[in-house]
Amino acid sequence: MKFGVEFVPYLRLDALVRLARSVEEAGVEQIWVCDHYHNRYVHSVLTQLALETKRVKLGPGITNPYLVHPAITAAAVATLNEVSEGRALLGISAGDPLFMATVGIEQRKPVTAVGEAIHLIRELLAGNRVSFTGEFFSCNGARLRFKLVNKIPIYVGGRRRRMLELAGSAADGVLINASDPEDIEECMGYIKRGLKESGRSDKGFDFVAYMPVSIGGDLKRARESARGVVAFVASSAPSASLEHHGIAPEEVEPIRRQLMAGEIKKARLAVTEKMIDAFAVCGSVGALASRVEELERLGVTRTVIGSPMGPEPARAVQSIAKALL
Numbered sequence: 001m002k003f004g005v006e007f008v009p010y011l012r013l014d015a016l017v018r019l020a021r022s023v024e025e026a027g028v029e030q031i032w033v034c035d036h037y038h039n040r041y042v043h044s045v046l047t048q049l050a051l052e053t054k055r056v057k058l059g060p061g062i063t064n065p066y067l068v069h070p071a072i073t074a075a076a077v078a079t080l081n082e083v084s085e086g087r088a089l090l091g092i093s094a095g096d097p098l099f100m101a102t103v104g105i106e107q108r109k110p111v112t113a114v115g116e117a118i119h120l121i122r123e124l125l126a127g128n129r130v131s132f133t134g135e136f137f138s139c140n141g142a143r144l145r146f147k148l149v150n151k152i153p154i155y156v157g158g159r160r161r162r163m164l165e166l167a168g169s170a171a172d173g174v175l176i177n178a179s180d181p182e183d184i185e186e187c188m189g190y191i192k193r194g195l196k197e198s199g200r201s202d203k204g205f206d207f208v209a210y211m212p213v214s215i216g217g218d219l220k221r222a223r224e225s226a227r228g229v230v231a232f233v234a235s236s237a238p239s240a241s242l243e244h245h246g247i248a249p250e251e252v253e254p255i256r257r258q259l260m261a262g263e264i265k266k267a268r269l270a271v272t273e274k275m276i277d278a279f280a281v282c283g284s285v286g287a288l289a290s291r292v293e294e295l296e297r298l299g300v301t302r303t304v305i306g307s308p309m310g311p312e313p314a315r316a317v318q319s320i321a322k323a324l325l
Contacts, residue, residue, distance in 0.1 A: 001292055003302065004302060007019065029057060030057045031059075035064070057088070059089030065113050073121055078146070094114055111166055113137075116135065159241070168190070168191040177233065178209065214283075215309065215310040
């Protein structure tokens, strides 16, 4: 099993740099930085982390094509690749529809939008001059005026069937937004269907469980720290996932309403204990290690230790690294 971590840049840059150095020293291979407009800007953060590290790979986890044209994303990740001397990654998906609604953007036909974005980004990163007219995006002889020296892996994030099938058919890896083994097993089936239908082998494909984790000595405090991210995961969980976890749709609706209104604190309060059990791994490093073993048996090749990591992220990183790496 390989490992990555997720950073949410609500933390100050100096704190993120310290965490990045600690993560790299521990042997973690990837750092993914969330791309949400209300946090520090993802590519500024990634540039700073690239300058302060030497080996760990870095990328937006995840960006979306609704807020920024794919050509801009291609230029941004290509520049990150140059700054980091070949360590750039790209995570892309449709983004959080609730947050995009707060800036007046509708998440329409997400699989089509992401598919078109991946096509354009790949062509531009390959150094090609691109002429393309799609349902969402167009390019008329567009190209990058500088060259890459290595390929940048593209990962598609998601939880629903069609987005995961797209990951299998078009990406180098997938960031599965789930932590429960039953959810993961369902997702793996969709990804492998996408691989098979596109005639691709799963050899070298990176199956990543991108899961909320909160590790700390005090179980109650660890679970409390996970409430924020669980609110987002629960709000976008497929109905089949809610059903098998015994969570009624009406339990999730108050969370969606509060997130739509920008009331994150109130959304946190609406999260139930059952949702925390379903969508996060909380408590001891031993509990996390057991979950990682379960997911490895299902074919997961990498675990990303997602936000919040723990009530004290720096201490949590050290504990997790000592136990798992």
